[in-house]
Amino acid sequence: MIMIFGIPGPLLFGQLLLGLINGAFYAMLSLGLAVIFGMLNIINFAHGALFMMGAFAAWMLLEYAGIGYFPALILAPLIIGVFGIILERTVISRLYKLDHLYGLLLTFGLALVIQGLFRNYYGSSGLPYRIPEVLQGATDLGFMYMPNYRGWVVLAAAVVCLATWAIIEKTSLGATLRAATENAPLVQAFGVNVPRLITLTYGGGVALAAFAGVLAAPIYSVNPNMGDNFINTVFAVVVIGGMGSIMGAIISGFGLGIIEGLTKVFYPEASATVVFLVMVIVLLTLPHGLFGRRA
C-alpha cells in the first residue's frame, strides 16, 4: 500500500474527496454571500438561517404536500427566494444608506428570530429526510465507499456555482448588475430599474442558500441550528476569497473544504479551527483576500 505522510494512500484520497463534498456546501453558501455583498453591500448574517429554511421547506413540501426531492430542489429555492425578496423590500432596503454594521446587526437579529421560531415549533433534535430512491446506495471506488448522494451534491454544486459565475461575469444582465453597483444613478439614467435589480439579486442569493439547504437535508438532520454550524466557516471562506469576489468564493470554498478534510486525518481536534487559521494568515499577507480587488 502507498503511504503518504504515514497515512495509507487510499485513506488520504478518501479524505480529499470528502473535503471536496464539504467544500461544495461552503462554495454554494459563500457564493450567495459574495453576490449579496458585492451587489448590495450587505453582510448577510441571515444566510445560515435561510439555508436552514431551505432544508425545512423541502421537509415541509414532503411532509405536508407529498412533493418529493427533485421538485423540492426547484420549489424550495423559489419559495425561500420570494421570502428573501419580501425581507429585502420590507426591512433590509431601509439600511442601504447606513454603515455596513447596521445591515450586519439587522440580519444577525433576523437570523436569531427565524431560528428561534423554528426551534419553538420543531425542537432541536432534527427531523429525518430520506435520500431519494435513485441516489441511494454507494459506489465502491477502490479507495473508498462513495455514497452516490454525495457525488450528486458535488456535481450539482459545481454546476450551480459555475452557472452563477457565468451569469454575473458573462451575460448582459450580469454586466448591468455590475454597472449598477459601480454607479447606480448613471445606470438608472439609462432606464434600468436599479432597486428592482437589487431586490432580485438578494432573492437570487437567498435562493442559492435555500438550494444548498435542500441538498444538505438528506445528509444532515433537518434542524433549526444547522445553519449555525456552517455560517461562521462560510464567512471565513468569503473573507479568504476576497469580499464580493464570485470566483474567489467558489475556489476558496472548495479549497478550504479540502484543507479541513486533511486536518481531520492528521489532527481531528483542530478541524474546526483550521479555516480560521488560514484566514488569519491570508489577512496578514493579503488584506483584501486571495481574489479581492484592491479598494
Added chain:
Amino acid sequence: MTISRRALLGTATAAAAIPLVRARAQGSPTLKIGVLNDMSGPYMNLGGPTSVVCCKQALEDFGVSAKGLNVEVVSADHQNKPDLAASITREWYDRAGVDVVLDVPTSSVALAVTNVAREKNKIFLCSGAATSDLTGKSCSPNFIHWTYDTYMLAKSTGGAMVKAGGDSWFFLTADYAFGKQLQADTTAFVQAAGGKVLGAAAYPFPGTTDFSSFLVQAQSSKAKVLGLANAGADTVNSIKQASEFGVSKSMKVAALLMFVNDVHALGLDSAQGLNLTESFYWDLNDRTRAFTARVRPKTPNNLPGMAHAGCYSATLHYLKTAAAMGAAEAKKSGAATVAKMKQMPVDDDCFGKTTIREDGRNLTPAYLFEVKKPSESKGPWDYYKLIATTPGDQAYRPLAQGQCPLVGKA
C-alpha cells in the same frame, strides 16, 4: 412638585406587590428550584423545556401547597457553556434565593456548576450530565447524580457488545469531558473482557455536523465495533452517516448514549436494531405509563426521556426531604439537606425504589434496550424492546474504585 411617570409606575408596582409579600411571609420560606439546561441547542430535546414541565409535575404530584410549602421554579439556558452556567448559578444562589439547581446536561457544564454549589453550600441535583467523574474525583457533599452516568452506560451497552463478540473497537468521540470519560469507561470494559481498542477520533464539540471523514477512518481501522462516545444531535448525525457510508454494514454501531428523543429524530428505519441503555422508558410498567400520561399533555411535541424523568424524581425526593426537615431548616445548609436526602428512601413512578450512595450516586437500574423494527412498532414513540436489566446496586462503579474523597470519611 412634579411626579415622573417612572416614579409613579414604580410606586404602583410596589404597592401592588405588598399583599403578595405578606401572604408569603405568613407561611414557610420559599424553596426555589432552578432548572438549568440547554434550552436551544443540540441537547434541547433531552432536557430543555420538558425538564421544567417534569419538575413542575413533581410539585403538583407532591401537593406542595397542601403540605404548607412555598415552592418556586425558575429556568435558564446555559447554551452548553461552562462559564455562562457558572455565572447563572452564582447569580441564582447569591441573589435570586435559589436553593437547588436541577438537570444541567453537558458534563463540562455540570463540573463547573458542582464547584459553585459546593462553594455556596447549596444543592445541585444533576440529571442530564453523564460523566462519572461527578461522583468520582469531583464528588461533593452538595451533589447527587440522579439518572445515569458514563460508567453505567459503558458497562451495560459496552459490556453487551463485547459479550456478543465485538472485541475490537474504534471510537468516535466528542472532544470534551463527557466524550472522553465515556470513551475511557468503555475502554476499561472492552480491555477487561480481552478486547482491543484500535483507534479513536476526537472531533470538536459543539459544531461538528459532518462525520464522514471520521467514519471512513473507522472503517479503514478494520475494527468490529464503532463506539459512539457522543450524544444528542451528534449521535443522530453519526448514525445516519454511518449507514450512508456503509459503515454500519461492516461494523456494529454502539450508540453508547442515546435517548428515546434521538431515536425519534433518527426514525426507526435508521435506528432499528441498535442497542442502547437508559434508566427510564415511558412504556416500562404501569407506574412509568401513569407518569407519562400525566406529563404528556404539557409537552405535546416531546416525550419525557430519562433525563426528564430524573428531574421529576429528584424534585419529588427533594420536596419530601424538605417537608420532613421543615422548609426553614432545608434552606439553611445544602450539605445537610443532601445528607438527609441520602438517608431517606427514594420511591417514585419513574424509577421505583432506589437508594442514594454516600458519593452522591443514585442507584437507578440500567435497562438495555433494542430499538424495534418499523414493523414491530405500534405507533409514534413505541420504540424499545427490553433486553436485559442490571439492578441499581450492580449498574454503577463500585464505591471503592471511584476515588471520591467523601467515601469512608463519614
